[in-house]
Amino acid sequence: MSDPGRRFSGLLLALAAALVAAAASLAVGTRTVPLDEVVRAFTDYAATDDHIVVRDLRLPRMWLGIAVGAALAVSGALVQTLTRNPLAEPGILGVTAGASFAILLATALWQADAQAAQLVAAAVGALAATAVVYAVGGSSPLRLVLAGVALSAVLGGLGLGIRLALPDVFDDYRFWSVGSLAGRDQVPLELPLLVIAVGLAAALLLVPPLDAMLLGDEVAHTQGTRVARTRTITLVVLTVLAAAATAIAGPILFVGLIVPHLVRRLTAGSVGWLLAYCVVLGPVLILVSDVVARLLLPTGEVPVAVVTAFVGGPVLIWVVRRYGAVDP
């Protein structure tokens, strides 16, 4: 089961899936572009309509999907590892709700539509939500889920109120507020992508101490791991990753739950492998969901979060049934 060869070939398979998903996200849409034309858009650019669609509209969206998927999946893997709670996920725990509410609030109060300001607001909101949910939920896995659901409800209601009260300010947020990759093509991507890249790199550095902590805090401590510090840094990293993903794509739930559980058996006992798979398969999930979202409504856009919620529901049910009665 824990054969490194199997893990390696599995990862190659996952990479192949990522390539297929990326190609599909470039080719499929209202205007279907044949694959050879997609390739030619990069090798032999001729500014035809197809080429423009692929390079100017779909390519940024693909990068966006990859970044958001990797960030959310790694964030979910980190929070599950940290809390040893199979149900933990930034969306379920209210972290993304905190981030999106903070962005709405900042925009309403200070017209903060600069990207850096939104990222900061998202991070602050996500951290605050994490703190509240953990203060309320304590150590019980199920109570954490409930606290997250409750906080998401409160923030969702207040956010909807803000949007209804100031419809002009939030016209652009119609798609963002339900979690979507649509309508973000014109937004510069450098800063959020950079934040996510830094977050992913930081997650890599956390692998050895987290691996040690899998054996228990005391064992890790005797091996020279600073447990408290690792916990804090992990919490910050996973929150920033979730916040950055939310800042560009809006609240998307369940990605951080689905992906780690798909590879849980294959990567059992190794945080490094878990994160590697998450970085590859998170984007696959988001890109495929985004392609499905485009197909579901050819004339317009179904937010990608609608698709991930629909896929994520069954996974949550499966996890709950598999791990039995997770009583408080």
Place this chain on the structure above:
Amino acid sequence: MRSVLGQPGGPRLVVGCVGIVVTGLLVAFVTLMHGATWSTPGETLAGLLGHGEQTFVITRWRAPQVSAALVFGAALGLSGAVFQNLTRNPLGSPDIIGLEASAFTGALVVTACLSGTAAQVATGSVVAGLAAAVVVYALARKGGFSGMRLVVIGIAVNAMVTATNQWLVIRADLEVAMATTAWSAGSLNGTDWHDVRLPFALIAALAVGLALSARTMHQAALGDDLATTSGVRLGPHRLALVVLGVGCTATVTAVAGPISFVALAAPQIGRRITGSAGVPLLPAALTGALLLAASDLLAQTLTRPVPLPVGMITTAVGGAYLIWLLVMEVRKR
């Protein structure tokens, strides 16, 4: 009293219920006074009794919405109490475990496909709500029945169904979508007598059915073994309760959209006010009426002159209440 509540009613129960009713009527009266300009209490009272110049405004425009808030709130409270008793868990209420969202799916589908009448929409939402109840229950029973597992599975079903609803609303034409956006947030704004006649009759019938099965429900809530030894046939009894409970939630949802968290909060608040041991029905219904009437007053006055959908208020307030509930539970340990 004993037969309705299924358990002995002490003086605190009576005092608590009277207190809730009086507060609820006060809130309703204040809501009746609210309009483009506030009416004085004297004018409102005169209007209610059928004389004075504001009679028309008060009895035709304001009264339907206020009575809808009271009756629908009571129905939601009843439905919440039923499911919290069935799942033996304060979180197992129809808005958390996805029944309300499913009822709304039924209403949306019927509206979109059949451009249905009120009766068709109500039927659609009841059928969809029952289907969701069956699915959640079937998924939750695996090697014994756990209330907590049912709640989290219900949350998952709720997420899927809510996603479907969003898709349906987005798919609808833009003009329809604008109307359904208020509806999908749960709203009582613009209710008139014509809208509420059928739901009121349905809810009255369901309430009578629930009052008749209340005693058995409380026996069953004590545990399967005890209930069986005291002669309760659990299968048919549970089925009847599920149908009645879903009926309450779905009837409200078909007219007003999904109004979340009243069903969650009302039974628990009512239980605490009246100091009851189980989750009794009457305090739940009365508290539900009070909660929804108060939320509707807030929704109408917070952003005057534009009214908010009441579901937004109940979501925010009810979510805060749920957090408080969890905090208290942690403190107790």
